[in-house]
Amino acid sequence: MVKQTIVECFAEQSHPDMLEEFDRASLEELVARHETPFMVLDLSEVDYQYKLLQAALPGVKLFYAVKALSHPALIKRLKSLGCRFDLATSGEVELAESLGVKGEQCIHTHPIKKVKEIQRALEFGCNRFVIDNMEELKKFIPYAGQVELIIRVSFRSKQAVVDLSRKFGCALEELPMLVEFAYQNKIEVVGLSFHVGSQSLSPMTQADAIRASIAAMKVMSSIRWKLLDIGGSFPVSYQETVLPIADFCAPVMEALSELPEGVEVFAEPGRFIAAPAMIEVVSIVGKARRGAKNWYYLDDGVYGGFSGQMFDHASYPLAPLKPFDPSGEFLSSVLAGPTCDSIDIVSEDIELPDMQVGDILIAKKMGAYTIASATEFNLYPKPKVVVVEDIFDTEAEAL
Ligand SMILES: Cc1ncc(COP(=O)(O)O)c(C=O)c1O
Missing domain, CATH: 2.40.37.10 (Lyase, Ornithine Decarboxylase; Chain A, domain 1)
Structure with missing residues (x-):
């Protein structure tokens, strides 16, 4: 081993x-x-990692992925730093709520959810949800007008230690069909998201995914795109040494500079903030x-x-x-x-x-x-x- x-x-x-x-x-x-x-x-490490990543991704809104480490002291510290939260389950919603996090500061990122979980997140005040397929989209028909959806696209990555696009995300080609169905049912689609894999060893998969997402947004120009969510993936050095975070993020920022004006950028870091702390x-x-x-x-x-x-x-x-x-x-x-x-x-x-x-x-x-x-x-x-x-x-x- x-x-x-x-x-x-x-x-x-x-x-x-x-x-x-x-x-x-x-x-x-x-x-x-x-x-x-x-x-x-060590909470001072949480500060350090959060600020380091924010400096490497200027202008990007960071949503800490609570799944990585859900200790209340960590959540409270990140909240005090102005961090937002990526929640994936009702348990995570309840934790955030109990710590005074506001629903509007959160996104619900699990592409597959029970209806009960959608309702619980809405009750909390979180109205941005990720979906990646038609069955999931249909679950939002009763909530049209209340929710803003983000469609997760799959970009497979051989170089990431954990390839998350194997399990979740639609193909780029499926986007028009999902967007059209949402439009017909008056469900608002506001963004695209992806996660190229956790502990990504090269930033180029993320940079390529950004460019492909921008191209897809431009093709579907009738949508008022509000955001692009570039997921997590930011690596830390365990036994192997990885790129310093500023170097890792440089090509990511370069790709993001091609985004149409007015589209916000979200990221969902988990490992980078929690691991060294x-x-x-x-x-x-x-x-x-x-x-x-x-x-x-x-x-x-x-x-x-x-x-x-x-x-x-x-x-x-x-x-x-x-x-x-x-x-x-x-x-x-x-x-x-x-x-x-x-x-x-x-x-x-x-x-x-x-x-x-x-x-x-x-x-x-x-x-x-x-x-x-x-x-x-x-x-x-x-x-x-x-x-x-x-x-x-x-x-x-x-x-
Ligand atoms: C949807 C989603 N967002 C964010 C993360 C956090 O990713 P990372 O720890 O690579 O930053 C994960 C990890 O599994 C995830 O599934």
Whole structure:
């Protein structure tokens, strides 16, 4: 599964580097106060990532994709920064509502919904919905005059780690038929959207999708297009190093400059904002020598906080908390999760100094699609989240 060396972990140059941002003394203090496994959500990182993306996408309205990490403290912080929200379920609608988010600051982006979910979103005051097929469009006939629809188009992407256009989105050729049906039924269509895939490694798929969407808008010139929603996809460095966000967004902005005047641009970032804002702290609870390797058993694994290794294809950078000699001896090791299932392996082949039961490991970039998809298999509880305003601030609040 995950092969990495500890030296590579520490050599990673993405900003902010955990070992600069999170000094060992602060982490040790947290470890002294909270039982592992736990996540640390640093709200100053949320600020940093949000502002970084907004600077790279000037003029684009950012709708945070709540599915990535729905912790209330994160939502509240983003709300205070002026961020809007991408909601996909009634659960997410209820969360946003409970935190004082306004419906008009949200879009409902799930292309397939129960009628009940449409009604719940409307009750909340959210009237912009994504659809991608005729059956879904028909569900909006009773709500004509109340809703504004965005049609999601599929642009397949081989280079994205998670190709979301496989499951959702219509072909460009289907657009005229959907638009015509909406027109006949007095349902307002206001925009196009797409998601070229999560953890996209090249911006060119997004830039091409923007140009194809603009061309489609120009062909369907009878529609008063209000918006183009360019989805999520903005990548972060896990084991692999990705383009700095300003470089990633440059070709995207160039393509957007060709948009007709008066068309607003929306984006739905999830990973880029959430991933770097959270780390996970785990303990070694058991150790065994099996064959040529040291096996370390952790108190969390792929059924818990590391679930993104299964569902999100992510490999999180890991490092021991205890200082070690980088020129010392490293042993080929396996990091296993705590459950009884043999699939529960966090790292199949990682080089580590000799570790002991009780030692702590830190996993970075654990904010997006981690705790969101964690289970309680074997009745191991999900790791709790400790919220810090800044990792150097000792006033941590456990939620
Ligand atoms: C509709 C939609 N919007 C936004 C996102 C967030 O994408 P990302 O995490 O790549 O920014 C997703 C992710 O699954 C999605 O399905």
